[in-house]
Amino acid sequence: MSGAEKIAVQVTDIVPLNDLVTRFKFERVDGGLLPTFSGGAHTVVEMRDGEVTRLNPYSLMSDPMDQLAYTISVRRDDEGRGGSLFMHNNVKVGDEMTISYPVNLFSLDLRAKKHLFLAGGIGITPFLAQIKQLERFNGNWELHYACRTESLGSYVDELTDRHPNETHIYYDDQDDKIDLTKLLDGQPLGTHVYVCGPKGMIEWVRKTAASEGWPREAIHHEEFLAPQPGKPFEVKLAVSNKVIQVGETESLLEAIERAGIHAPYLCRGGACGQCETRVIDYTGNFIHRDHWLDDDEHANGEKIMPCVSRFEGKTLVLDR
Amino acid sequence: MTIQFNDETFRDDYSFYNSERAIKRFPFPFHEDNYMYSVNMEQHRGGPVDSVYEKRFDVDEHYVSEMRDRAEVLADDPLRCQSLPHMTLAGWDLLELIMVSKSEDYPDLFELHRDGDNWRWVNKPLGIDDSFVFLDETTLPYGPMEYITRQAQGDFCVLDQRDDNLWMDAGTVTTQADWSLDFDIGMNFFEWHAPVPLAHEKGIFVRALKFLLNIQQGAPARRLNWTMTVNPLLDTSPENYHKWGIQKTTVTPENIGSKQHLRVELQTFFRLPRSNALVFPIRCYLCSFQDLMTAPKWGRRLHRVIRDLPEELATYKGFIDNRPMILDYLSKFDDGLPTSDGIWPDLETEPALKT
Numbered sequence: 001m002s003g004a005e006k007i008a009v010q011v012t013d014i015v016p017l018n019d020l021v022t023r024f025k026f027e028r029v030d031g032g033l034l035p036t037f038s039g040g041a042h043t044v045v046e047m048r049d050g051e052v053t054r055l056n057p058y059s060l061m062s063d064p065m066d067q068l069a070y071t072i073s074v075r076r077d078d079e080g081r082g083g084s085l086f087m088h089n090n091v092k093v094g095d096e097m098t099i100s101y102p103v104n105l106f107s108l109d110l111r112a113k114k115h116l117f118l119a120g121g122i123g124i125t126p127f128l129a130q131i132k133q134l135e136r137f138n139g140n141w142e143l144h145y146a147c148r149t150e151s152l153g154s155y156v157d158e159l160t161d162r163h164p165n166e167t168h169i170y171y172d173d174q175d176d177k178i179d180l181t182k183l184l185d186g187q188p189l190g191t192h193v194y195v196c197g198p199k200g201m202i203e204w205v206r207k208t209a210a211s212e213g214w215p216r217e218a219i220h221h222e223e224f225l226a227p228q229p230g231k232p233f234e235v236k237l238a239v240s241n242k243v244i245q246v247g248e249t250e251s252l253l254e255a256i257e258r259a260g261i262h263a264p265y266l267c268r269g270g271a272c273g274q275c276e277t278r279v280i281d282y283t284g285n286f287i288h289r290d291h292w293l294d295d296d297e298h299a300n301g302e303k304i305m306p307c308v309s310r311f312e313g314k315t316l317v318l319d320r
Numbered sequence: 321m322t323i324q325f326n327d328e329t330f331r332d333d334y335s336f337y338n339s340e341r342a343i344k345r346f347p348f349p350f351h352e353d354n355y356m357y358s359v360n361m362e363q364h365r366g367g368p369v370d371s372v373y374e375k376r377f378d379v380d381e382h383y384v385s386e387m388r389d390r391a392e393v394l395a396d397d398p399l400r401c402q403s404l405p406h407m408t409l410a411g412w413d414l415l416e417l418i419m420v421s422k423s424e425d426y427p428d429l430f431e432l433h434r435d436g437d438n439w440r441w442v443n444k445p446l447g448i449d450d451s452f453v454f455l456d457e458t459t460l461p462y463g464p465m466e467y468i469t470r471q472a473q474g475d476f477c478v479l480d481q482r483d484d485n486l487w488m489d490a491g492t493v494t495t496q497a498d499w500s501l502d503f504d505i506g507m508n509f510f511e512w513h514a515p516v517p518l519a520h521e522k523g524i525f526v527r528a529l530k531f532l533l534n535i536q537q538g539a540p541a542r543r544l545n546w547t548m549t550v551n552p553l554l555d556t557s558p559e560n561y562h563k564w565g566i567q568k569t570t571v572t573p574e575n576i577g578s579k580q581h582l583r584v585e586l587q588t589f590f591r592l593p594r595s596n597a598l599v600f601p602i603r604c605y606l607c608s609f610q611d612l613m614t615a616p617k618w619g620r621r622l623h624r625v626i627r628d629l630p631e632e633l634a635t636y637k638g639f640i641d642n643r644p645m646i647l648d649y650l651s652k653f654d655d656g657l658p659t660s661d662g663i664w665p666d667l668e669t670e671p672a673l674k675t
């Protein structure tokens with residue numbers, strides 16, 4: 001499918017939290033209620049930046065039961081292609097925007113006897129909604145949250161005030177580190193682990209848990225990737241018989257859409273698998289950045305996820 | 321439209337009947353003159369006026385009697401309704417979905433009044449007027465899923481989604497085509513579909529699962545499935561096979577038109593918001609052969625489909641032994657004329673049977 005259902009919203013509040021992170025509040029333009037959602041869900045925000053339309057996923061951090069407003073937090077990425085910069089610099093209170101219905105690729109496993117959350121930086125956002133959901137039902141949870149510095153610790157005060165016993169904060173610049181092996185060792189049977197943060201953190205948690213003998217199904221992770229800029233490249237689309245150019249700051253998926261070709265998508269962050277596209281021929285190197293394809297698939301050159309991955313080389317022919 | 325509810329039975333004396341209106345809106349499942357498995361999904365957002373596709377949860381003349389039949393099945397066998405402990409939130413999701421849909425789609429029959437978490441639900445056909453606290457199980461006479469599925473036609477499978485699979489972790493199943501919730505509870509999508517012939521080889525289930533995992537909030541889907549049943553019996557369960565299996569031997573050339581029923585399932589799929597579970601309502605519609613034959617197009621087409629159906633499917637659907645007798649009957653309604661595309665009866669445009 002090409003994205004989830006859309007909702008017309010108005011930006012009703014913008015709160016800068018620190019040097020990097022700003023919170024945005026959305027309410028329906030028609031004054032109606034927003035759909036409820038499950039903790040861990042994201043929305044895809046459409047940004048109309050002149051000629052360019054960007055669609056970026058952001059985790060919903062508000063109370064899933066609150067149907068009056070959604071909130072998201074956006075971390076500014078000065079090296080990125082401009083999606084987060086657009087949100088920070090161009091979006092004003094009162095603006096009308098389009099967002100998608102909630103989609104959850106990072107759902108709680110409701111069988112868990114305990115939910116152990118591991119957050120790194122802006123990866124805190126899905127947990128804020130999951131914590132609100134669990135609090136509603138007296139769920140058993142614990143949060144370990146790593147931030148670079150105290151001043152960049154988004155929502156640290158709110159969490160430690162409301163949930164002093166469940167919240168554990170670690171500051172990188174104070175050399176605080178999560179002692180993961182010990183933490184995992186002390187968990188009761190039936191605990192599920194959820195990690196959201198930078199790629200390195202996710203891999204560290206998955207590998208450590210695996211080596212400690214944790215079942216794969218008990219470790220859940222989510223990392224949304226914003227597409228990264230890169231060198232321009234040319235692609236031949238075999239089905240539609242078109243040759244397109246992918247610009248420096250656009251993704252392959254965006255370039256396909258710009259050419260008026262229907263391409264399926266859902267998360268646009270390398271996680272959901274909807275945009276998987278078959279490679280017919282290539283001479284060059286793939287820059288795979290998704291979490292969907294496995295290592296073998298990244299190596300064999302048969303598939304690409306055009307939402308986040310790029311290509312460098314002479315020829316690329318896709319089945320699209 | 322005000323619905324006149326039938327007073328009828330789906331067991332013993334089988335007083336079930338379809339009115340002329342019900343026959344016209346019967347979801348005939350064959351869009352062409354032959355049949356093979358396919359994923360055949362489409363969006364579930366309305367359809368032609370008064371068709372079974374029009375509303376999110378179709379309510380028809382059989383509603384009151386079907387709910388009475390469900391209550392009897394549950395009284396005899398409580399295991400027809402089960403919900404694993406982690407599925408309670410999904411049960412509330414389902415209760416909300418059905419109450420909101422029915423009160424909006426049939427305001428003359430159902431009312432939902434909400435003041436925060438204090439809800440009042442009025443179901444006029446069944447004479448129910450209950451006040452309760454949303455998300456507080458102690459304020460309802462049953463768990464949320466059982467409460468609402470005792471008031472909604474069709475079976476309901478509530479599927480948990482995890483590990484890139486769907487799990488049959490809750491449901492109310494009393495009008496099923498020979499499968500058992502009690503047997504399948506806790507199974508994943510591939511496990512509970514294991515008995516289906518031919519479809520695995522065609523990769524149907526891998527594609528179907530991929531589609532279902534990606535059904536999102538606000539974008540429900542639907543498809544039709546079908547089988548045959550002798551006598552208008554809703555509860556064709558494995559648990560009761562000893563009671564109904566034998567009835568297949570009572571069909572004769574004289575009574576086949578009234579005894580043999582085409583059994584069609586309108587299957588819909590909705591993502592549930594709070595739990596991220598998927599609900600899979602399976603609504604059963606029955607129509608006797610003699611009623612189906614009142615639409616000349618359906619008569620021609622049903623004969624051709626049943627005649628050309630692979631043996632494995634006729635066996636799986638349980639009518640292989642009676643197929644010769646069925647074809648003898650149906651062939652009288654097939655004059656060889658071509659049929660129009662699509663499932664609708666096209667009564668105004670399709671020619672009458674040539675005799």
